[in-house]
Amino acid sequence: MTIAERLLKLRNILGVTQERLAGFLSLNRSFLAQIEAGIRKPSPQTLMVLEKEVGISKKWLETGEGLIFADSEKALSVLKSKDKYSIEEIFYILSQVQNVYSFFKDFSVSKDIAIYVFEILSKFSLVSENELEKYKKAIKNESVAWGRLMDKMIAYITNYIVERDFDITEELKSELQKLIQDWGMYVFIAATMHEKKLVPLESIYIDLEVLKNFKQNKNALVEYEKQIPRGVFEAERIKLSFDGHFVLDFAGKGFIEFEKEKLFGFISTVLNIKNDEKKKMLDYEIFYTEYEKLANIKQKDITLSLSLKEFECLRECFKKIKENTKLWQWLQMCYIEKYGFM
Secondary structure, eight states: OOHHHHHHHHHHHHTOOHHHHHHHTTOOHHHHHHHHTTSSOOOHHHHHHIIIIIOBOHHHHHHSOSOSBSOHHHHHHHHTTOSOOOHHHHHHHHHHHHHHHHHOTTOOOOHHHHHHHHHHHHHTTOSOHHHHHHHHHHHHOTTSOHHHHHHHHHHHHHHHHHHTTTOOOHHHHHHHHHHIIIIIHHHHHHHHHHHTTSSOGGGOOOOHHHHHHHHHOTTHHHHHHHHSOOEEEEETTEEEEESSSEEEEETTSOEEEEOHHHHHHHHHHHHHOOTTEEEEETTEEEEEETTTTEEEEEETTEEEEEEHHHHHHHHHHHHHHHHSHHHHHHHHHHHHHHHSOO
């Protein structure tokens, strides 16, 4: 593929007209037409604008090598609203997914997703029979580290695409489209949230059926909320009450009211914070130290100090919320819709 062909492909990926892209690049439309026809060459400045403003990799534009996007957040702004992807976009998203499972082996993945990926490997003979048998046994084994397994299986798919110079069958491409729409983009969003320090990556819970429902039904959040029982979650003197909005009572020391969109991130941060660690999440700051035997929770100009016992009670209260699958999934979707660019 020539640089002219890559620029034309890029325009199709962005979903813009020749005139609009020319205007964005401060070029005459006829000049861009000549570039796409291979008559003229784009200047280094033009390629730099595409990398800086749109996040497109200058290396990919010049050589066709590497990933199509150089900036994950800008990539997400392009990819988030799509329901169909080019092979370059598929490869990029799968590469981001593989990165997640390479560095975070325990990142959550449900068994049905692992089986789905395994079925793709099997159906299209992407690995040897011996490897398939290994994966089959691993998936049957309930104690398997799903993240490690996913890392290896996605690596086989990305390597297969590269080895065939991105020329794969439409049938395989269709299966990968489904995988990305139902799950891959969600992992990508979670990783981007982690990069922005919005939520610890290990706290993201993935449920394939919930994702499908959320993608297909824009009223899913409202419908989920109707199913959430009102009530109180508590551990000793720590209480979190929900009656349309959330109020956290810190052992009679003070209250914090939470917007539903923020609570998932706050709970995840509290559950994952380690000793002598300070974490900031949106407009909350949490400091936990066993040496001083206290935990401070700060919101704007309000600081609440908890004993270690009270902080552990807070964690117990939050664990009960996490065990309430319906509530936990709803809180997660509220959070990701607002802060995860979904």
